[in-house]
Every structure is written in structure tokens, then in C-alpha cells.
Amino acid sequence: MNEISDIEKFYALFPEPALAKDLITILEDYRINSRLQAEYPVLGEQISEMNVYMLSKRVSPKELANDKQRVVELIAQRLIAGTTKEQMEQFPEKIRQTLEQALSISKTLSSPLADVHDTARVAAELYFLIDDNFQGPYQPVAPFSAPLDQSQVNQNIGNFGRAARKISEKMSSEPTSTSNYASEDAVRELLRALFKEKGIKPKDVESRIDALEANKVRDYLNDLETLITDEEGLRREEGTYLYPEWGSDIEDYRLNWARVKERISEGGSDEFYLDTIQKYAGQIKCIRREFQMLRPEGAAKLRGLFEGDDIDLDSAIQYFIDKRLRLSPSERNYVRTEKRTRDIAVAFLIDMSGSTVGATILCEKEALILMSEALKELGDAFAIYGFSGYGRDNVAFYIIKDFEEPYDQRVQCKISTMMSKQSTRIAPAIRHATTKIRRREERTKMLILLSDGKPLDRDYYGNYAIEDTRMALREAQRYGIKSFCITVDRKAAEYLSRMYADSRWVVIDDVVKLPEKITRIYKRFTT
Incomplete structure (x- = not known):
């Protein structure tokens, strides 16, 4: 018993x-x-x-x-x-x-x-x-x-004990080895510290060790220890997000290298929004008509619901059969008819660096207003984020409209009061936007980047910054997120093809054309 x-x-x-x-x-x-x-x-x-x-x-x-x-x-x-x-x-x-x-x-x-x-x-x-x-x-x-499920943990993260044992055995096969990690326990503690502080999984260390010669293992472990003790790595702070940075100089990621701080944009007057609506009144009317034609027609029936417009006949029959057989019947016996919608989620990531001051930031704001009016008509889920900051430990990520927020007067005021800030560290902002888009359930996920040129920040420029941005867009692609990059830098041809190698991109030679072109670009990109 x-x-x-x-x-x-x-x-x-x-x-x-x-x-x-x-x-x-x-x-x-x-x-x-x-x-x-x-x-x-x-x-x-x-x-x-x-x-x-x-x-x-x-x-x-x-x-x-x-x-x-x-x-x-x-x-x-x-x-x-x-x-x-x-x-x-x-x-x-x-x-x-x-x-x-x-x-x-x-x-x-x-x-x-x-x-x-x-x-x-x-x-x-x-x-x-x-x-x-x-x-x-x-x-x-x-x-x-x-x-x-421990087997699932071992598959996704690895096993600390097994990895430590394999590493110790490999080091012991090298007779001249004089490592700080002479014991299996010391290796295990190092692996735990790496996972806790840096997110490096034991299975990844084990895989790298397998590929090394025995006489190289000690140096590799010392390098890993340096990652933990290196004061240049950023420490976590409440309400912030740490992301890696691709170092083209070392051909590897620098872990926990950039800190993103979310900031909720504060609204103000909606005067700019109202002026833009008046300025582009004719164009907005045409855009709305065009985007209305993109909306899918017809309806879909959702079955197996607790409540709905009508009884689902098949479910109702099964309900009475189950009752007759003394089984517990399902109460999901209703059907509801819903209009078909486009299964798309898109995030707009806007460069708010100091170089956008003047005409660029004004045209970006106008473009966002026209685009938002079109998407409100179309019904696609969308978010608007801005980015700027100064230094790798202070990447500012401005939430102007999140996916769950309605496009209302509050958002219109936020767009109206957007202004140029500081530097342009694009990659961390892309990685953070990617994290947000990944959570969406829509089948098609997109990121549209508006920028006025090269990434540029303190100790972050040239080929290094371009390669980090390229890798961030490649990471988004791995998660099934399509990216489209719009730039207004007339000299962009020399670096765009490399920086946006994993994305579609376009150069607008005159920033004044941005508001009228962005809706056409979006329409072409999503249909």
C-alpha cells in the first residue's frame, strides 16, 4: 500500500x-x-x-x-x-x-x-x-x-560535473601541465561562475575544449577566468539589459558589453502631429485608401470556444455522446466568426542621435506619423522605439509606442516631442528591439530601422561599429525577424552593402522625401 x-x-x-x-x-x-x-x-x-x-x-x-x-x-x-x-x-x-x-x-x-x-x-x-x-x-x-526535466537542462545548458570531469581528464593527459585548475572541483566552480556571471554554458566550454590540443586547455581556462575578473565587463543593474558586442578585432563576442536602459518617452503638446496631419492631408487620404485595399477580406470561424456567436454542431453532438457514456464532456461548444487580419508585427527603430538635429529628426517624425496613420487603417501590430545614448554603459532605448499600446493622442504627443539626443550605438538597440519582437506571436515579424548614417559613439566607430551592427542584424534574422534599413546618408554606398548584408536597405538621397516614401517602402516590403 x-x-x-x-x-x-x-x-x-x-x-x-x-x-x-x-x-x-x-x-x-x-x-x-x-x-x-x-x-x-x-x-x-x-x-x-x-x-x-x-x-x-x-x-x-x-x-x-x-x-x-x-x-x-x-x-x-x-x-x-x-x-x-x-x-x-x-x-x-x-x-x-x-x-x-x-x-x-x-x-x-x-x-x-x-x-x-x-x-x-x-x-x-x-x-x-x-x-x-x-x-x-x-x-x-x-x-x-x-x-x-534534467535531460532537457543537460541538452540546453550542459552538465557541470560531466564537463569538469572531461576537462580535468584532458589536462591530466598533458604531463607538463601546471594549471590552477588541477582538481575537478576547481574546474566545476569555474564553470558555475562562468554561467552565473557571463551566461557561458558548460556545454559550450566543453565543445571548445574538445577542439583544442591538450597543451592549449590551460591557456583557454585562464582566458575564461579573465572574463569573470575583467573589470571592463559591465555588471547588471536593476531595470537595465546587458547585451554582447561583436568584436571584429578578436573575431568573437565581448559578453555583457553594452547596457541598454529603457526610457518611457514623456509626451507634451500634439501641435507637431496636428501640423503634420494638415500638411499631408491629401497624401494621408490616399495612403489610407491604398492601405484599406491591403486588408484581407472575408472571415474565419473559430471553433471550440466557451462562448461565441453560435453553437458548434459537431461539438454539441460530441457533448451529448460523452454525457451518454458518462464521460466528462467539454464545454467548448461554441463557434465565433472573426474578420481575417494580417499576421504581421513590425517595430520601427528610430535614430535619435545628435546628428539628426534639424531637418532629419523633423522628417523622421513626419514619416512616423504618416506610417502610423496607415498602420492604424491596416491593423498591423506595430511599435515605435528610439535610441541614442553615450558610451556602451548608457545606451538609451526610448519607448514611444509599445506593441500593446493603442495609437492614440498620448502616442501622437510622444512622437511630436521626439528630439535629437547624443550618439549612435545602433547594435545594442537592434538587439533589444529583437528581444521585444521575438515575444510576439505574429507569423511575420519585422524590424525597420531609420538612421542618418554610420554608427558612431565613444570608442565605437569605423569598421568595428559597422561589423557589430551587421552581426546584430544577422542575429535578428536567425530569430526569423526580417529587417529593412532606411538611411538618409548620401555617402552611405561605401559601407551600407556590408553593414546591411543580411537586410534589405534603401538610401533616400533627400531627407525631405522620407515621409512620402516610407509608406510605399512598407507596402512593397509586406506584400
């Missing part, structure tokens, strides 16, 4: 064991994620990206059976993904208040000292909070993450 585990005994203490079990699962996921993000920042970022992606796949809380189940789902979304799938304003005040109380209680689990006993204590507190506020039977929600 199988013994009941301690955790099952804990669930059984509550009138609704399923609710206690779900809360334990959610809170323990949150505690472990918090610990991983603190101790292994690179892995933590990857987990965060995956959780945001998983959020997009979850059922809408509105489709759940009752408020008790909805509030548990919202707690899971906020704790694990940091946000919710739908705007909280859509839910009753009681749910919103309970959610905020639950989040406040759960914060203690982010402490590095928290353990599974703290998880159980918080779960009990949340159980009674939810049970006091909501009636009705509880039905389990889907788990946010699958159990940890």
Missing part, C-alpha cells in the same frame, strides 16, 4: 485540496524563479522571456468557471510572468483588491532565505483569503510550467 506523502497530507488539511495544491505550485514556482533570477541572471532572463511567452498561450481568465478560479489564474500570471493577459480594469473591484493583497503577501518568497516551509505558510494564508472572498467550487487551473 502506497504511503501518502507529506505534501498530500498538507493538501488534505483544506476543504478544497485542489485549491491548496494550485497555490503551492504557483508559489513554489515563484520562489524558485526568484532565486534563479538572483543567482543566475542570464538564466533568469531566459526564464522570464519563456514565462511571458507561456502567458500568451494561457486561457483568458474570463473563460474560467468562477471568480475563485479567475483570481488564482491572475495570481499565477502576475507572480510568474509579471503581468496579466488582459487589462485588470476589466475585472470586478473585489478581484483586483484580492489580487493586490495576495501579491503583497507573496513578496516574502522572493527572499533568498525563503524555503518550501515559507511557501506552505503563504499558500495557507492565500487559501483563506480567497475562500473568504469568493464562493463556489474550485476547479484546478493549468500549471504554468512543466516539471523540471
Whole structure:
């Protein structure tokens, strides 16, 4: 006879064991994620990206059976993904208040000292909070993450012990070796430090060691140790993002070499927007008409829904068959008709460096307004980001419009008040924009870069900067993101073909032509 585990005994203490079990699962996921993000920042970022992606796949809380189940789902979304799938304003005040109380209680689990006993204590507190506020039977929600699969971890990251053993054995085969890493334990600690501080996976080190001669292993390990102790590598700061930089001088990446700081653009007057709408009134009317013709016609039927416009006959028949057979029938018995839409997400990345002062920044703003008016008509998901900064530790990434934001007066004011800033370190901005676009579910993902010339920053210019930009665009391509680069540098021919080798690009010889040409370029690029 199988013994009941301690955790099952804990669930059984509550009138609704399923609710206690779900809360334990959610809170323990949150505690472990918090610990991983603190101790292994690179892995933590990857987990965060995956959780945001998983959020997009979850059922809408509105489709759940009752408020008790909805509030548990919202707690899971906020704790694990940091946000919710739908705007909280859509839910009753009681749910919103309970959610905020639950989040406040759960914060203690982010402490590095928290353990599974703290998880159980918080779960009990949340159980009674939810049970006091909501009636009705509880039905389990889907788990946010699958159990940890060690074989999958080994495949994606590698095995610290195995890699350390192989490296030690290879060094011991070299009789003249006098390495600091004489023991397997020392190598293992180095591998853990590399992964924690720099995101270098043990499987990558193991692969490189396999390709080296035994007498070269010691030098390679010393180089890796230098990566950790090198003071030139940037350290993580809250609310910033570190990216590698391609060094053409070493033919390799410099890890954690550029820091991107997101800044929310502050709006002001929409006077520039209104002047632009008036200036291009005739052209905007034509653009809207042209883009209306690009919208797909017809409709698509979505089946297997909890609610919809009509009953799905096939699902309804299956429902009664299941009931007759005493099986649990599905309640997804409705169908809804929706208009077809274009499956495209595009991010505009705008050069806001000091060299754009004057006509260039004004024409960029006009082009963005015309393009936004067209996309509003077309329905494509779009975002607008600007970039500038000074130095590799201060790359400013301005959020003018994110994908989830509507194109409204607030965004129009932000565009109106855009102004030239400092230097042009393009590659980190491309990498950060790529990270954002990768999270989108649309089948077609695009990045459109508007710049007035070569990348130029403190200690960052010439061939080195061009090659780093080229590699950043190549990385975007690997993630399935198409890129299109528009420049207004008349002298660009000498370097553009190399810098934009993995992208489509065009030179506009007169910046004044940018507003009228950008919509044509977009139309040609996406159809």
C-alpha cells in the first residue's frame, strides 16, 4: 500500500485540496524563479522571456468557471510572468483588491532565505483569503510550467560535473601541465561562475575544449577566468539589459558589453502631429485608401470556444455522446466568426542621435506619423522605439509606442516631442528591439530601422561599429525577424552593402522625401 506523502497530507488539511495544491505550485514556482533570477541572471532572463511567452498561450481568465478560479489564474500570471493577459480594469473591484493583497503577501518568497516551509505558510494564508472572498467550487487551473526535466537542462545548458570531469581528464593527459585548475572541483566552480556571471554554458566550454590540443586547455581556462575578473565587463543593474558586442578585432563576442536602459518617452503638446496631419492631408487620404485595399477580406470561424456567436454542431453532438457514456464532456461548444487580419508585427527603430538635429529628426517624425496613420487603417501590430545614448554603459532605448499600446493622442504627443539626443550605438538597440519582437506571436515579424548614417559613439566607430551592427542584424534574422534599413546618408554606398548584408536597405538621397516614401517602402516590403 502506497504511503501518502507529506505534501498530500498538507493538501488534505483544506476543504478544497485542489485549491491548496494550485497555490503551492504557483508559489513554489515563484520562489524558485526568484532565486534563479538572483543567482543566475542570464538564466533568469531566459526564464522570464519563456514565462511571458507561456502567458500568451494561457486561457483568458474570463473563460474560467468562477471568480475563485479567475483570481488564482491572475495570481499565477502576475507572480510568474509579471503581468496579466488582459487589462485588470476589466475585472470586478473585489478581484483586483484580492489580487493586490495576495501579491503583497507573496513578496516574502522572493527572499533568498525563503524555503518550501515559507511557501506552505503563504499558500495557507492565500487559501483563506480567497475562500473568504469568493464562493463556489474550485476547479484546478493549468500549471504554468512543466516539471523540471534534467535531460532537457543537460541538452540546453550542459552538465557541470560531466564537463569538469572531461576537462580535468584532458589536462591530466598533458604531463607538463601546471594549471590552477588541477582538481575537478576547481574546474566545476569555474564553470558555475562562468554561467552565473557571463551566461557561458558548460556545454559550450566543453565543445571548445574538445577542439583544442591538450597543451592549449590551460591557456583557454585562464582566458575564461579573465572574463569573470575583467573589470571592463559591465555588471547588471536593476531595470537595465546587458547585451554582447561583436568584436571584429578578436573575431568573437565581448559578453555583457553594452547596457541598454529603457526610457518611457514623456509626451507634451500634439501641435507637431496636428501640423503634420494638415500638411499631408491629401497624401494621408490616399495612403489610407491604398492601405484599406491591403486588408484581407472575408472571415474565419473559430471553433471550440466557451462562448461565441453560435453553437458548434459537431461539438454539441460530441457533448451529448460523452454525457451518454458518462464521460466528462467539454464545454467548448461554441463557434465565433472573426474578420481575417494580417499576421504581421513590425517595430520601427528610430535614430535619435545628435546628428539628426534639424531637418532629419523633423522628417523622421513626419514619416512616423504618416506610417502610423496607415498602420492604424491596416491593423498591423506595430511599435515605435528610439535610441541614442553615450558610451556602451548608457545606451538609451526610448519607448514611444509599445506593441500593446493603442495609437492614440498620448502616442501622437510622444512622437511630436521626439528630439535629437547624443550618439549612435545602433547594435545594442537592434538587439533589444529583437528581444521585444521575438515575444510576439505574429507569423511575420519585422524590424525597420531609420538612421542618418554610420554608427558612431565613444570608442565605437569605423569598421568595428559597422561589423557589430551587421552581426546584430544577422542575429535578428536567425530569430526569423526580417529587417529593412532606411538611411538618409548620401555617402552611405561605401559601407551600407556590408553593414546591411543580411537586410534589405534603401538610401533616400533627400531627407525631405522620407515621409512620402516610407509608406510605399512598407507596402512593397509586406506584400
